[in-house]
Amino acid sequence: MSIDRETARRVAKLARIAVPEDRLDGLAQEFNAILGFVEQLREVDVEGVEPMVSVTPMRLKRREDVVTDGNQQDAVLANAPDAREGFFAVPKVVE
Amino acid sequence: MSALTDLTIAGARDALRAGETSAVALTEAHLEAAGAAGALNAFVHHTPDLAREQARAADARLARGDAPAMCGIPIGVKDLFCTKGVPSQAASRILDGFRPEYESTVTDKLFTSGAVMLGKLNMDEFAMGSSNETSTYGAAVNPWRAGNSDAALTPGGSSGGSAAAVAAHLCLGATGTDTGGSIRQPAALTGTVGIKPTYGRVSRWGIVAFASSLDQAGPMTRNVRDAAIMLEAMAGHDPKDSTSADLPVPDFEAMLTGDIRGQVIGIPREYRLDGMPDEVEARWQDGIAMLRDAGAGIRDISLPHTKYALPAYYVIAPAEASSNLARYDGVRFGRRAALDQGDGVTEMYEKTRAEGFGDEVQRRVMVGTYVLSAGFYDAYYNHARKVRALIRRDFEEAFASGVDAILTPATPSPAFELGAMAEADPIEMYLQDVFTVTVNLAGLPGIALPTGQDRRGLPLGLQLIGRPWEEGALLNAAQCLEDRAGFVARAEKWW
Numbered sequence: 324m325s326i327d328r329e330t331a332r333r334v335a336k337l338a339r340i341a342v343p344e345d346r347l348d349g350l351a352q353e354f355n356a357i358l359g360f361v362e363q364l365r366e367v368d369v370e371g372v373e374p375m376v377s378v379t380p381m382r383l384k385r386r387e388d389v390v391t392d393g394n395q396q397d398a399v400l401a402n403a404p405d406a407r408e409g410f411f412a413v414p415k416v417v418e
Numbered sequence: 419m420s421a422l423t424d425l426t427i428a429g430a431r432d433a434l435r436a437g438e439t440s441a442v443a444l445t446e447a448h449l450e451a452a453g454a455a456g457a458l459n460a461f462v463h464h465t466p467d468l469a470r471e472q473a474r475a476a477d478a479r480l481a482r483g484d485a486p487a488m489c490g491i492p493i494g495v496k497d498l499f500c501t502k503g504v505p506s507q508a509a510s511r512i513l514d515g516f517r518p519e520y521e522s523t524v525t526d527k528l529f530t531s532g533a534v535m536l537g538k539l540n541m542d543e544f545a546m547g548s549s550n551e552t553s554t555y556g557a558a559v560n561p562w563r564a565g566n567s568d569a570a571l572t573p574g575g576s577s578g579g580s581a582a583a584v585a586a587h588l589c590l591g592a593t594g595t596d597t598g599g600s601i602r603q604p605a606a607l608t609g610t611v612g613i614k615p616t617y618g619r620v621s622r623w624g625i626v627a628f629a630s631s632l633d634q635a636g637p638m639t640r641n642v643r644d645a646a647i648m649l650e651a652m653a654g655h656d657p658k659d660s661t662s663a664d665l666p667v668p669d670f671e672a673m674l675t676g677d678i679r680g681q682v683i684g685i686p687r688e689y690r691l692d693g694m695p696d697e698v699e700a701r702w703q704d705g706i707a708m709l710r711d712a713g714a715g716i717r718d719i720s721l722p723h724t725k726y727a728l729p730a731y732y733v734i735a736p737a738e739a740s741s742n743l744a745r746y747d748g749v750r751f752g753r754r755a756a757l758d759q760g761d762g763v764t765e766m767y768e769k770t771r772a773e774g775f776g777d778e779v780q781r782r783v784m785v786g787t788y789v790l791s792a793g794f795y796d797a798y799y800n801h802a803r804k805v806r807a808l809i810r811r812d813f814e815e816a817f818a819s820g821v822d823a824i825l826t827p828a829t830p831s832p833a834f835e836l837g838a839m840a841e842a843d844p845i846e847m848y849l850q851d852v853f854t855v856t857v858n859l860a861g862l863p864g865i866a867l868p869t870g871q872d873r874r875g876l877p878l879g880l881q882l883i884g885r886p887w888e889e890g891a892l893l894n895a896a897q898c899l900e901d902r903a904g905f906v907a908r909a910e911k912w913w
Contacts, residue, residue: 326788338740338787339747340780341768350784353844357785360845361729361798367805374803375810378617378631378861379886383660398519402751411749416763 326354422447423587427491427644428671430590434480434490441476441490445469445534448492452536452588457913460573460583462497462555463505463538472534479532487671488651489532494539494583494592499525499635500624501538508626509553510543512774513752522624523656524593524635531651536589540579543776544743545600545628548850550578551836552778560608560833561586561909564874568912571833571876574604574850580638581608585909591639591648595625597632598731599829599854602866605638606828606879609868609907611645611900612638613893614854616886617861618663620649621656629738630661632731632858642867642897646670649889665887673890674897679713681895684821688724689853691830697878698827701870705825705880708869708902709895719821721812726805727856728848733789733802734859739779740786746774781844810860817885823895826853828866828879853881863889865896869903877907 326334331351335342342350400406405413422444425433433439449469452461469492476490500506500518507513525535540558542550549572550558558578560571562585573582577594581604584592594601596614605612613636620635627633637648650671655664685706690699710716748754748770755769775783789798816824830852839847857864863884868877880899884892 330788331784334784334788334791337791338780338784339764339767339771340775340784341765341772350781353781354785354788356843356845357732357781358788360848361733361802364726364729364733364801364805367723367726367808369801369804369808372804372807374800375807376803379661379663381618381663384657384664386657395519399750401519402516404748404752404754413749413763414757414761414766 326351326358423451425590426641427488427590427639427647430491431487431647435485441473441480441534442470444490445473445492448536448589452583455586455588455913457559458561458582458586459556459558460540460579460586460588461494461537462509462540462579465504465535465537468504469534469536472529476532476534486531486651487647488528490534491532491591492534492536492589493528494537494580494589495525495535496577496580496593496595497538497541498545498595498626499593500626501525501535505538506626507554508544509541509555510774510779511554511753511776512746512770516752520624523621523658524625524652527654528651533651539583539592542576542578543779544626544739545576545595545597546739546778546782547575548599548603548847549836549839550575552776554776557836558582559836561913562608562833562876563909563912564876570836572607572836574607574833576600577604577612577638581605581610581612584608584610584638584640586913591637591644593635593652594638595633595635596858597628597735598858599851601636601638602854602864602881603829603850605866606868607833607877609877609905610638610640611642611865611867611896612636613645613649613865613889614857614863615649615653615889616863618661619653619863619887619889621654621659621662623656623658627742629735630742631738632735642893642900643671643674645865646674646893668890670890670893673894675894676897676901678709678895678898680715681822682715682717682820683709683895684717684719684816684824686719686721686724686824686826688721689826691852694830697872698830701878701880702825702827705869705899708899709825711902712898717821719816719824721816721856723805723808723812724856727809727859728852730802730805730809730859731855732848733798734806736782736786737790737799738786740783740790743779743783746771778844806859809856813860813862822885823892824883826881826883828853828881832872832876832878857883862886863892865892867896867900868905869899870905871907875907
């Protein structure tokens with residue numbers, strides 16, 4: 324499997340990272356080096372093996388479905404690059 | 419009494435309780451050492467006011483006789499931990515200016531037990547790296563130098579600042595985190611001790627997430643006893659982290675009996691790599707002899723899937739990172755890129771993340787995005803998780819056959835020069851974690867400690883891997899090794 328310039332562009336788009344045109348070929352090459360390295364996993368026979376989904380098998384705890392926290396608008400907004408009138412402010416989302 | 423910065427945590431604790439020194443005096447000595455060590459670039463945010471306030475409070479507790487083991491002990495905190503009101507940037511430009519409104523569980527526990535924070539410590543950006551060179555603050559520098567050379571060496575990574583600060587006696591202990599080796603590799607490269615506990619032993623709440631199924635925090639100290647003391651203060655169940663285990667935390671220090679007679683130490687043949695330096699192999703053989711001398715039985719074992727650990731890690735860790743780092747969008751915290759007229763929300767995300775993330779972080783986020791994308795999820799991500807299950811099974815089988823702990827080298831080489839990997843393939847750097855990453859995938863506890871030096875005088879470390887939840891027994895085995903290795907060398911001060 325080889326990643327080309329167009330795939331690199333698509334992945335950058337999915338990851339929401341602006342990558343300049345002149346970096347795409349280099350990026351594709353780096354992806355190929357890493358994916359080439361992980362390609363050796365294909366040698367492993369995983370027939371019948373369940374994927375590991377929990378590091379330490381244990382039952383998750385449950386709690387009452389009640390409000391335990393809240394009323395912290397100022398704390399929540401304190402680190403926002405742009406907060407106005409109690410909201411996070413962002414550029415226009417819909418035309 | 420020796421110089422205050424030469425004390426261990428255990429020694430300082432005893433001196434404080436005996437009234438031979440004060441938390442304020444201890445703190446001032448370390449603030450001075452940290453302030454004069456700019457050349458090491460280990461501390462990236464100093465918090466002297468907080469430290470002095472905490473030291474005064476610790477002295478008051480000591481006077482009342484209400485002094486837990488960490489009371490009055492000056493520590494450094496990796497920049498990955500959120501500390502209330504104090505910059506917590508994960509060494510990333512994207513978190514420039516971020517001052518959390520809350521305290522991570524680990525630092526909260528340490529402060530509750532009376533520890534004094536001197537400041538925040540350098541690291542690789544988002545803990546992605548093995549040399550501390552991906553940091554937005556620039557690399558931390560290893561206090562050790564090779565022979566007569568004055569070339570700057572890496573302290574390892576990602577907890578490079580923690581390792582450098584502890585090795586240079588700028589603090590008595592430091593917090594680290596370990597996703598693929600980020601506590602143990604820097605410990606080995608700086609002649610310090612670092613333990614990654616069992617996954618779930620220490621709460622991850624308030625620690626900037628890298629790969630959530632692999633991340634664990636642990637202490638970095640100058641000896642095994644100090645690691646036991648500090649780990650106990652950091653560990654325990656936390657309702658805010660659903661993966662933290664509801665198990666009692668033993669008195670780890672009390673378990674350092676120095677007696678491992680009759681225990682079986684496994685030596686995995688797959689950890690002998692082609693091209694591994696002779697000195698690494700020689701120190702490993704020395705370690706085997708030391709444990710045999712302590713009365714342990716030595717057994718050759720096989721962990722057949724070892725060679726697939728790094729490739730599996732480089733699927734799973736980037737996949738989890740790409741999800742975790744999706745939150746850095748320029749909206750809720752940190753830094754937003756300057757936008758052009760007409761830019762919409764998508765441009766805001768794309769420009770903010772392009773400016774805010776360094777090259778290695780971008781690379782891993784995108785690799786993770788790729789392996790999780792439609793059509794590749796099964797082929798990469800699920801396949802890697804199956805291999806991960808096999809890697810864990812290898813360990814389970816070894817332990818089921820009667821092995822108590824496993825001894826391996828900690829790293830494939832001693833500290834290397836900063837910049838040495840600049841032109842190399844990213845994979846070259848990834849190989850630094852070849853001996854440590856298996857432990858994260860299996861969720862096991864692992865400890866690195868110094869047992870010798872190479873011919874240029876650089877420290878070399880060994881790793882012991884233990885059974886799940888048996889950090890106490892693991893620390894005890896490490897203590898036996900430490901007693902016999904008699905590693906007393908320290909970096910000569912040049913900074």
